[in-house]
Amino acid sequence: MSSQNSQPQSFPPQHQNQQPGIESQMNPRPVSIREDYRPSGKLDGKVTLISGGDSGIGRAVALSFAREGADVAIAYLSEHDDAAETKRGVEQAGKRCLVVSGDVANEQFCRQMVEQTITEFGHLDVLINNAAEQHIQPGLENISSSQLVKTFQTNIFSFFYLTQAALPHLKSGGSIINTASITAYQGHEELIDYSATKGAVVSFTRSLALSLLKQGKGIRVNAVAPGPIWTPLIPSSFSAEHVTTFGQDTPMKRAGQPAEIAPCYVFLASADSSYMSGQVLHPNGGTIIGG
Numbered sequence: 001m002s003s004q005n006s007q008p009q010s011f012p013p014q015h016q017n018q019q020p021g022i023e024s025q026m027n028p029r030p031v032s033i034r035e036d037y038r039p040s041g042k043l044d045g046k047v048t049l050i051s052g053g054d055s056g057i058g059r060a061v062a063l064s065f066a067r068e069g070a071d072v073a074i075a076y077l078s079e080h081d082d083a084a085e086t087k088r089g090v091e092q093a094g095k096r097c098l099v100v101s102g103d104v105a106n107e108q109f110c111r112q113m114v115e116q117t118i119t120e121f122g123h124l125d126v127l128i129n130n131a132a133e134q135h136i137q138p139g140l141e142n143i144s145s146s147q148l149v150k151t152f153q154t155n156i157f158s159f160f161y162l163t164q165a166a167l168p169h170l171k172s173g174g175s176i177i178n179t180a181s182i183t184a185y186q187g188h189e190e191l192i193d194y195s196a197t198k199g200a201v202v203s204f205t206r207s208l209a210l211s212l213l214k215q216g217k218g219i220r221v222n223a224v225a226p227g228p229i230w231t232p233l234i235p236s237s238f239s240a241e242h243v244t245t246f247g248q249d250t251p252m253k254r255a256g257q258p259a260e261i262a263p264c265y266v267f268l269a270s271a272d273s274s275y276m277s278g279q280v281l282h283p284n285g286g287t288i289i290g291g
Contacts, residue, residue, distance in 0.1 A: 009247065009254035011230070013240035019133050021232025023055035023082045030230045031257035032060045032089070037067065042270040044069035047121040049114065051075045051104050051162060052131030054083035056231030057179065060258035061128060061265045062086050066093035068266055073098040073117040075109075075131065075162075082232075096121070104131045105153035110161035114169065124169040126269045129159040129201075130179040134194035134237050148193050155197035159204060172218025175269045178205050180225040180280060185289045198225075202280060209278030220277040222268045227284025229256045250285030 012027050023030060048065050052058040053074030062072045063086070072090050076083045076099065083099045090097035098120045102109040117124055132155045137143050159178060170176070183191055184198035202223060209221035228234075228247040234255075235243055247255025264281045267273050282289050 007253065008245075010244050011246060011255075013244050014235045015238075015240040015243065016232070016236040019135075019233070019236045020052070020077060020079070021055070021234075021236030022079055023059070023232050024085070026230075026232060026235060030056065030060075031259045033063045033067070033262075034259045037064065037259070037263075039064075039067040039069070042068045042266060042272065043126075046070040046125040046269070047073070047117065047123055048126040048128060048269070049073045049075070049117050049124060049162070049166065050128040050130055051158060053128075054079045054086050054099070056233065057226065057229060057258045057261050058128070058130045059086045059089070060262040061130070062097070063089045063093065064262040064266050065126075065269070066090040066095040066097070068270070069095070070126070071096040071121050073100070073113070073120065075100055075102060075104055075113045077101065077103060077131075104158035104162065105150065107161045110158060111165045114162065114165040118169055123171075124166055125171070125174050127162060127166045127170070127176045128179070128265060129162055129176070131155075131158055132179065132194075132197075132233070134191050134233060136190045136237055137192070138190060140192055143193050151193045152197055155194065156200045156204065159201065163208070167219075170217075170219050174219045176208070176219065176221045177265055177268050178221070178223040180205070180223045182225055182227045182282070182284045182287060182289065184225060186287075205280065206278045213277060220268075220273070222273070222276055222278070223280045224261065224264045224268070225280050225282050225284070225289070226261050227256060227282075227287055229258060229261060231258060247285065250287055252285040254285065256283060256285055
């Protein structure tokens with residue numbers, strides 16, 4: 001993985017028929033941790049809950065947080081082998097990892113997930129709302145009501161559910177980090193409902209940040225809006241042909257790796273970002289984004 005590569009990067013054609021996709025079936029496998037990553041104990045003693053933490057960006061965040069000293073709880077849908085691999089990685093870093101399968105679109109599961117995290121670790125310091133789904137459609141008229149509802153339930157309702165359940169347990173100094181997307185700013189002609197949910201994530205982040213600051217709770221809320229990142233959502237969303245050129249339209253002419261995104265979350269969860277709330281970071285391969 002080279003951040004200096006200016007040559008267009010291509011992937012072998014591949015497609016998975018089920019979302020959110022299986023990381024172990026991807027070719028090449030995403031890079032979840034940088035070989036040159038040097039932890040410094042930024043998150044020692046903290047407990048983090050990550051939705052969609054079994055693979056992709058969620059896995060990379062889990063591994064980086066563990067290396068920085070955090071115990072990790074992961075909510076995931078049904079990718080049991082991927083979740084087990086992430087758990088092994090966290091434990092190899094010397095930290096504990098709770099993995100729980102369920103649908104974050106379900107409010108009751110979100111409450112149970114937070115309760116299990118508190119039972120397992122005794123406290124909660126960082127919440128990362130990361131789970132998402134996306135479905136390619138050629139136009140608005142092709143988006144069924146069932147797809148629309150499910151996309152919003154997973155991509156933004158779950159953020160409300162998990163945050164509502166977590167807030168009573170978060171103390172001053174706590175951090176909430178939401179995964180948005182470059183599509184919130186640029187839009188996407190084949191991901192209209194997905195892009196709309198990510199725009200909602202940005203507004204949710206800003207509004208919740210203001211609300212918690214006004215209440216004097218000492219809890220910061222920020223977001224990360226990645227560009228094209230090589231995760232299981234890509235081969236499970238796009239055609240095999242589209243995958244071959246994924247990310248080549250960025251100024252860096254390549255897709256990003258989850259390991260390149262995870263440090264944004266470390267920064268936002270740590271005291272290094274103590275004067276930031278309601279903000280969005282944009283690791284997107286060099287695309288200039290307003291806001």
